[in-house]
Amino acid sequence: MTDKASVGVVKTQYVTFRDDFFFESGRVVSSVTVAYETYGQLNGAKDNAILVCHALTGSAHAAGFNREDEQKPGWWDAMIGPGKAFDTDKYFVICSNFLGSCFGTTGPSSIDPSTGKRYGLKFPVVTIRDMVRLQKRLIDYLGIEKLFCVAGGSMGGMQALEWGATFPDSTRSILPIATSAHITPMSIAFNAIAKFAIMKDPRWNGGDYYDEEIPVDGLAIARMAGHITYLSDQAFHNKFGRRYANFEGIYDFKGMFEVENYLRYNGYKFTEVFDANTYLYVLKAMDIFDLSYGRGNLEEALSAITAKSLFLTFTSDFLFPPYQAEEIVAIMKKQGKETDWINITSDYGHDAFLLEFEVQTGLIKDFLSRV
Numbered sequence: 072m073t074d075k076a077s078v079g080v081v082k083t084q085y086v087t088f089r090d091d092f093f094f095e096s097g098r099v100v101s102s103v104t105v106a107y108e109t110y111g112q113l114n115g116a117k118d119n120a121i122l123v124c125h126a127l128t129g130s131a132h133a134a135g136f137n138r139e140d141e142q143k144p145g146w147w148d149a150m151i152g153p154g155k156a157f158d159t160d161k162y163f164v165i166c167s168n169f170l171g172s173c174f175g176t177t178g179p180s181s182i183d184p185s186t187g188k189r190y191g192l193k194f195p196v197v198t199i200r201d202m203v204r205l206q207k208r209l210i211d212y213l214g215i216e217k218l219f220c221v222a223g224g225s226m227g228g229m230q231a232l233e234w235g236a237t238f239p240d241s242t243r244s245i246l247p248i249a250t251s252a253h254i255t256p257m258s259i260a261f262n263a264i265a266k267f268a269i270m271k272d273p274r275w276n277g278g279d280y281y282d283e284e285i286p287v288d289g290l291a292i293a294r295m296a297g298h299i300t301y302l303s304d305q306a307f308h309n310k311f312g313r314r315y316a317n318f319e320g321i322y323d324f325k326g327m328f329e330v331e332n333y334l335r336y337n338g339y340k341f342t343e344v345f346d347a348n349t350y351l352y353v354l355k356a357m358d359i360f361d362l363s364y365g366r367g368n369l370e371e372a373l374s375a376i377t378a379k380s381l382f383l384t385f386t387s388d389f390l391f392p393p394y395q396a397e398e399i400v401a402i403m404k405k406q407g408k409e410t411d412w413i414n415i416t417s418d419y420g421h422d423a424f425l426l427e428f429e430v431q432t433g434l435i436k437d438f439l440s441r442v
Contacts, residue, residue, distance in 0.1 A: 076152045077135055077144065077148065078110040078134045078148075078151065079136070080135060080136050080137070080139060081108050081110065081132075081136070082108070083106055083131055083132060083137060083175060084108065085104055085105065085106050086104070086105050086209065087102055087104040088103050088104075088105070089101075090102070092205065094196070094197065094198070096198075098195035098196075099195075100177065101185070102177075102184065103205060104175070105167055105175075105177075105205060105209050106130070106167065106168040106174060107166065107167035107209060108132060108133065108145075108165075108166050109163065109164065109165050109166075110133075110151055110159045110164040111159030111160070111161075111162055111163045113163040113213075114163070117214060117215050117216065119162050119163050119219055120162070120163045120164075120165060120210075120213075120219055121157055121163070121165070121218065121219050121221075121222060122165050122167075122206065122220070122221045123147065123151065123157065123165065123166045123223060124166075124169070124206070124222070124223030124227035124230035125146065125166060125226075126225035126227050127225060127226045127353050127357065128345055128353070129146050129168075129174075129227070130168050130172070130174035131167055131174065132146065133145040133148070133166035134147060134148045134150075135148065135152075147166075150431065150432065150435075155432060156431060156432040157435070158436070165209075165213070167205075167209050169206070169230070170201055170202045170205045171197035171201075171202070171349065171353060171356065172349060172353070173345060173346040173349040178194060178346075178349050178352065179192065179194040179278070179346070179348040179349055180346040180348060180349055189281045191279050191281065191348055192278035192279075194348075194352070196352065196356075197352055197355075197356050198359060198360065199226070200237060202230055202356070203230055203233045203237055206230070206234075207237075216241065217240070217241050217243060218241060219244065219442065220245065220246055220439060220442065221234040221235070221245050221246070221378075222247075222248070222435075223247070223248065223250075224250065225249050225390070226250070226353070226356075228247035228248050228251075228391075229251075231245045231246060231247045231250070232247050232362055232376075233362065235377075235378045235380065236373070236375045236376055237375075239375055239377040239378065240377075242377075242378040243378060244378050244381075244438070244439070245379075245380045246380070246383070246435065247380070247396070248383040249383065249385055249388055249390075249391050249421055249423065250396070251392075251396060252372070252373075252395065252399055253361040253363075254358065254390075254391070255395075258357075258390055258391075259358050261299070262354045262358055264293075264296045265293035265294070265296045265297055265354055266293070268288075268290075268292040268296070269289040269290055269293050269350060269351055270351070271289060272287075272288050272289025273286075274286040274288075274289070278348050278351075280347070285342070287342045289347065290341065290342045290345070291339045291342050293338075294338040294341040294342075294345075295334040295337070295338040298334055298337055300390045301390065301420060302389075302420040303418055303419065303420030304387075305418040305420075306418055306420050309418060310330075310333075311328070311329045311330040314328065314329045315329070316328060316332040369398075369399075370406075373399065373403050373406065377408075379409040379410070379441075380408070380409070380410040381413070381435075382396040382399065382411070382413070383412075383424070383431065384413075384414045385415050385416075385417045385419065385420070385421070385423035386414055386415065386416050388423065389420055389421060390421040391421060393414045396414075399412075415427060415430055
């Protein structure tokens with residue numbers, strides 16, 4: 072808490088929209104609550120607002136601390152604050168928990184007001200476009216007509232792209248990081264394993280487990296599958312090698328390599344904070360996202376974007392290979408748009424957007440100064 076570049080103690084805020092919210096699927100819920108945090112000050116012209124979109128299992132708590140005694144800051148604290156990439160001395164930064172999550176915004180783990188019970192699988196399937204449309208409601212509620220920038224990594228980058236295509240008049244710039252216009256078949260395959268693990272856990276009970284034991288094993292295994300895609304081959308070598316956690320167990324099934332121990336620990340740790348149904352929903356949203364859906368093809372979808380853009384990727388990203396962003400930028404350049412792509416050399420894999428702070432900070436500051 073002594074870091075002068077920290078935004079300090081911040082409070083998560085909530086707003087409930089009590090009119091019907093229509094999902095892309097055609098289904099509707101009667102009211103939606105959004106959890107969000109803000110950092111910095113909105114200027115008089117209300118033209119310095121940056122929306123930061125979080126990834127798959129993130130939350131609105133992107134920077135600072137929610138309590139004086141909190142040890143771990145927000146998930147992108149190294150990037151948001153005075154003098155940082157998203158400089159809160161200049162910009163008013165907003166991060167909202169997306170629709171379908173379990174960290175304050177309405178989702179499958181929320182109470183259905185019509186029944187008094189958790190939605191579970193009765194909650195409508197959520198799309199990236201649904202998430203963005205709800206974020207637009209929040210931005211309107213805050214009195215902001217046009218965002219200076221929409222930025223995010225991974226699934227957050229998908230939201231940034233969708234903002235550019237769906238609300239071109241409301242975005243001056245977009246900054247999609249480690250993302251794409253749709254995920255690869257390989258990524259869908261890993262997500263399939265995760266979803267299968269949850270749904271085959273006997274305690275999942277068709278999604279109706281909230282008054283019983285939660286499907287701990289299924290959710291833990293699902294998260295283990297995800298973790299494999301977040302790192303790179305080199306990152307696994309650097310972090311674990313072939314080291315054995317307990318050599319005495321090498322000739323039985325109780326012993327584990329350090330990488331096995333890591334996956335197990337993080338998988339079960341995840342079950343303490345995340346909801347199993349929510350994991351199914353957010354994986355589904357990632358699977359079915361396609362920027363071109365309903366817009367003809369990718370070229371036509373990208374033609375709607377008028378915002379200045381910078382795409383950042385990482386050389387070792389297995390989950391979102393850099394060639395996907397390269398394709399998007401090539402199309403946009405051909406369309407005469409102000410766009411650029413920088414492929415950052417890193418061994419961290421997909422997690423690089425959460426770790427390569429120094430290089431991203433310089434690139435983002437430069438981009439924002441040119442918007």
